[in-house]
Amino acid sequence: MAPWEILLLLLLGIHQLQCGTVTAWETTCSGAVPARQRAETISITEFGAVGDGRTLNTWPFRKAIYRIEHLRRRGGTTLYVPPGVWLTGSFNLTSHMTLFLARGSVIKATRDAWNWPLMDPLPSYGRGREFPGGRYKSLIHGNGIRDVIITGENGTIDGQGDVWWNMWRQRSLRFTRPHLLEFMHSRNIIISNVVFRNSPFWNIHPVYCSNVVIKSVTILAPHDSPNTDGIDPDSSSNVCIEDSYISTGDDLVAIKSGWDEYGIAYGRPSSGITIRRVTGSSPFAGIAIGSENSGGVSNVLVEDINIFNTGIGIHIKTNTGRGGYIRNITFLDVRMNTVRKGLRIAGDVGDHPDNKFNPNAVPVVNGVTIRNVWGVNVQQPGSIEGIKNSPFSQICLSNVKFWGVGKQYMSWKCMHVSGATSGVEPWPCAELARFPASGLCSNAL
Numbered sequence: 001m002a003p004w005e006i007l008l009l010l011l012l013g014i015h016q017l018q019c020g021t022v023t024a025w026e027t028t029c030s031g032a033v034p035a036r037q038r039a040e041t042i043s044i045t046e047f048g049a050v051g052d053g054r055t056l057n058t059w060p061f062r063k064a065i066y067r068i069e070h071l072r073r074r075g076g077t078t079l080y081v082p083p084g085v086w087l088t089g090s091f092n093l094t095s096h097m098t099l100f101l102a103r104g105s106v107i108k109a110t111r112d113a114w115n116w117p118l119m120d121p122l123p124s125y126g127r128g129r130e131f132p133g134g135r136y137k138s139l140i141h142g143n144g145i146r147d148v149i150i151t152g153e154n155g156t157i158d159g160q161g162d163v164w165w166n167m168w169r170q171r172s173l174r175f176t177r178p179h180l181l182e183f184m185h186s187r188n189i190i191i192s193n194v195v196f197r198n199s200p201f202w203n204i205h206p207v208y209c210s211n212v213v214i215k216s217v218t219i220l221a222p223h224d225s226p227n228t229d230g231i232d233p234d235s236s237s238n239v240c241i242e243d244s245y246i247s248t249g250d251d252l253v254a255i256k257s258g259w260d261e262y263g264i265a266y267g268r269p270s271s272g273i274t275i276r277r278v279t280g281s282s283p284f285a286g287i288a289i290g291s292e293n294s295g296g297v298s299n300v301l302v303e304d305i306n307i308f309n310t311g312i313g314i315h316i317k318t319n320t321g322r323g324g325y326i327r328n329i330t331f332l333d334v335r336m337n338t339v340r341k342g343l344r345i346a347g348d349v350g351d352h353p354d355n356k357f358n359p360n361a362v363p364v365v366n367g368v369t370i371r372n373v374w375g376v377n378v379q380q381p382g383s384i385e386g387i388k389n390s391p392f393s394q395i396c397l398s399n400v401k402f403w404g405v406g407k408q409y410m411s412w413k414c415m416h417v418s419g420a421t422s423g424v425e426p427w428p429c430a431e432l433a434r435f436p437a438s439g440l441c442s443n444a445l
């Protein structure tokens with residue numbers, strides 16, 4: 001053995017000891033944001049909060065956070081939420097704080113939707129996602145802040161979304177529903193060991209953010225709850241999502257970057273997104289990119305994913321009018337059990353903010369590698385349907401195997417696409433060459 005080999009073994013051995021395991025070689029991106037210990041802890045009860053599930057605690061939360069913001073203790077402050085049910089309206093976080101939810105604590109949204117605060121639409125969307133005009137502020141909101149941690153002992157943030165879902169079903173909403181948690185223009189954020197439940201709309205929405213770690217979270221909403229996406233990184237960079245369980249009524253994770261002409265004008269991409277060791281179930285997509293991709297989406301790594309009872313396992317979706325691009329996307333080691341469709345890459349998905357979108361603004365989809373996908377009980381294997389004026393290119397599939405329920409569905413559908421495949425079953429389509437003979441995708445093996 002060469003000296004460098006011995007050194008390597010020693011280093012690896014030390015690493016194993018530190019991790020307390022001899023078998024798992026877990027890679028992680030969560031170190032991207034340092035987990036700070038705070039110098040000071042205050043409890044929400046010091047601000048008059050009552051955890052009886054009936055008292056409205058919006059002012060205690062706002063006062064506590066005002067105190068953290070203005071006293072500015074060196075090293076920051078932890079706001080401790082003890083066991084109990086803490087009913088509240090929307091409140092804003094501030095920099096250098098940790099929101100700590102103890103075991104048995106529930107931060108519960110008020111059902112008073114009528115007095116919910118409104119805010120401006122996002123510039124990259126031009127309007128609320130659901131309705132023209134403004135949108136409701138998220139239950140927990142951060143704008144222009146940094147060094148924020150939301151963590152604890154798996155306490156719950158409960159959106160009581162059924163009030164909002166019913167308004168959506170009855171068509172009585174006037175503005176876009178609130179997210180459960182939204183960060184805008186913020187950086188160095190950690191969200192870990194928290195349960196998110198029954199969000200009115202998307203659960204976790206980092207937008208115009210960088211350095212965001214979301215780890216060991218559980219996100220739950222009924223499968224029939226409308227648009228309760230799990231995590232939507234939007235026009236954000238360096239986002240790490242790991243070790244989480246998500247079961248909701250819409251896409252588990254959907255990477256976005258703004259909507260048609262507004263997203264193109266704002267021009268803020270999503271890039272450097274890692275999604276690893278996520279398990280979940282949804283009537284829509286497991287892991288999605290788009291359909292709002294107008295600022296561009298690139299450098300995405302999705303790996304070691306388990307998807308069950310889901311509509312579409314992997315869904316890359318865009319539309320004419322979006323512009324932007326989707327490139328350098330890698331999916332590795334995805335297991336599926338009972339899905340309607342294994343893989344869909346499509347250029348005709350989603351609606352437009354208004355009729356001012358440019359029909360010539362076609363998105364570019366280039367460089368999608370999908371390797372080691374294993375699906376059982378898959379009704380339809382997949383489809384890759386590009387856009388006529390903008391064929392999807394360098395689409396590389398290797399070792400992708402789907403076993404279906406019905407033979408009549410066991411064929412792929414492809415058009416306006418180029419790329420190559422190897423070891424794909426059932427055999428995909430003539431549009432995609434076989435590699436390595438084709439020379440295409442040789443670096444994707």
Ligand SMILES: *[C@@H]1O[C@H](CO)[C@@H](O)[C@H](O)[C@H]1NC(C)=O
Pocket residue numbers: 062092119141142143
């Ligand atoms: C909370 O943040 C929103 C949006 O960023 C802002 O408009 C509002 O004034 C803030 N509210 C408080 C109480 O600071």
Ligand SMILES: *[C@@H]1O[C@H](CO)[C@@H](O)[C@H](O)[C@H]1NC(C)=O
Pocket residue numbers: 152153154193194216217218
């Ligand atoms: C919280 O839940 C996660 C995910 O289920 C689990 O890995 C973690 O150990 C739990 N943490 C605590 C402090 O109970």
Ligand SMILES: *[C@@H]1O[C@H](CO)[C@@H](O)[C@H](O)[C@H]1NC(C)=O
Pocket residue numbers: 298299300301328330
């Ligand atoms: C492609 O994305 C990966 C992350 O998935 C990144 O490590 C790599 O540098 C990117 N490649 C290019 C050419 O940007």
